[in-house]
Amino acid sequence: MAEALDPIAHGGALSEAIARHGGEPGEWLDLSTGISPFTLPMPEIPATAWRRLPESAEASRVGDLAMRYYGGSVRPLAVPGTQAVIQLLPLLRPDAERVAIVSPTYGEYEQSFRRAGIQIERVATLDAAAPNRAPIVVLANPNNPDGRETVRDDVFGFIRSHRDRLVIIDEAFADLRQDLSMVGAAGMEPNLVVMRSFGKFFGLAGLRLGFVFAAPAILALLADRLGPWAVSGPALAIADHAFGRKDLVSELRDRIERAHRQTRSALNMANVRILGETPLFFCCDVGNGTKLREELAAHHVLVRSFDHTPEMIRIGLVPDELFAVRLRETLRLADARPK
Incomplete structure (x- = not known):
């Protein structure tokens, strides 16, 4: 029989953060995942994709x-x-x-x-x-x-x-x-x-x-x-659409690259030490990741901390300059510099 293991905590647990710190979903800046903040424009999915098996x-x-x-x-x-x-x-x-x-x-x-x-x-x-x-x-x-x-x-x-x-x-x-x-x-x-x-x-x-x-x-x-x-049929239809639209993919790349620059600027201006990055997130040394995560959550900004590397947090991309300013000022308020 397979061993039963405790589930792993992942990013994106916004409902749990709201239960602890209050607020409505729209008030939160969720940077806890490595998922693009931008969504590819959706195609019109034919009714048959929902009605029949793919x-x-x-x-x-x-x-x-x-x-x-x-x-x-x-x-x-x-x-x-x-x-x-x-x-x-x-x-x-x-x-x-x-x-x-x-x-x-x-x-x-x-x-x-x-x-x-x-x-x-x-x-x-x-x-x-x-x-x-x-x-x-x-x-x-x-x-x-x-x-x-x-x-x-x-x-x-x-x-x-x-x-x-x-x-x-x-x-x-x-x-x-x-x-x-x-x-x-x-x-x-x-x-x-x-x-x-x-x-x-x-x-x-x-x-x-x-x-x-x-x-x-x-x-x-x-x-x-x-x-x-x-x-599912709808998932296949959306993938068919995405892979066939080079113009939309190019636009999405540009938006992600711009958001990456804005996020990096916010972290630098808040004197946060960047340890590593991908185009979709930053890994930062903040001294005590769990403590900072809770301090940011009190201001309705959600990031990801890790048991295996306690000094680290992961921060996803802000969607625009306004949210970049919010991230920068919240990090400054919480003093995210490694101690």
């Missing part, structure tokens, strides 16, 4: 569009959010007794393997995973929550030097860092699995959509475990 031809079409959009060499599997796949990762190497996870990172990888009774070995870098010979290696690139990056040549070198090991790469935050992406090699390298999130860049996390690039046998196993119609 056909395999629709999923295949979106898979082909995703392959071109992400730069893959094989058609990926559309999945109901990459979190659903993380739950299935232990099945990809059922005889594995150990997994090396480049850490600290997103906690659900460890949770999934621990639940399957697999021993966890935390390593600081991909190179540090080489000596321990764990048959599975997990890397988030760029990493969540500290934005750490592993250059593509290093990933290639590791994969080709360790063909007996399954390398799983989560590229949830790589939409604006294509130079790091390994999707082009997935499917050609049989020991490589690459996951891509749709919702973070497109500001549609609630859609629950992602894509997995891997060898056909791995994709077949995941598809079998996820079952038929795993991705």
Whole structure:
């Protein structure tokens, strides 16, 4: 029987913050996630997408569009959010007794393997995973929550030097860092699995959509475990729309880059020490992350703190200059400088 584990706290728990600190949702500045503050304009979804089950031809079409959009060499599997796949990762190497996870990172990888009774070995870098010979290696690139990056040549070198090991790469935050992406090699390298999130860049996390690039046998196993119609018809219609509108994607990129600059400026002006970043969030040293999170929440600004790195908080992007000023002044009021 699978081990029952306590759930992991994640960002986005706005209702819990309101229960503790009051206010209405519209009064809060929620910067606790790495999700774009901007949402891709929605297409008109045909009624048939809601009324009937999605056909395999629709999923295949979106898979082909995703392959071109992400730069893959094989058609990926559309999945109901990459979190659903993380739950299935232990099945990809059922005889594995150990997994090396480049850490600290997103906690659900460890949770999934621990639940399957697999021993966890935390390593600081991909190179540090080489000596321990764990048959599975997990890397988030760029990493969540500290934005750490592993250059593509290093990933290639590791994969080709360790063909007996399954390398799983989560590229949830790589939409604006294509130079790091390994999707082009997935499917050609049989020991490589690459996951891509749709919702973070497109500001549609609630859609629950992602894509997995891997060898056909791995994709077949995941598809079998996820079952038929795993991705909804409306989700496929929205992805079809998004991948086909280069103009909207370009506009979204520009807005995210502008928001990134505004957020960085606010942090710098508040004398906050930035430890790392991705295009969608900043990781900052504030001395006592839990304390500052509560102080900011008292002013209805929500950020993310971490048990594994107590001095750190993660801050998402402000949507505009007005909110950048609010973030800056709230950080100054709380004195977010590391002590």
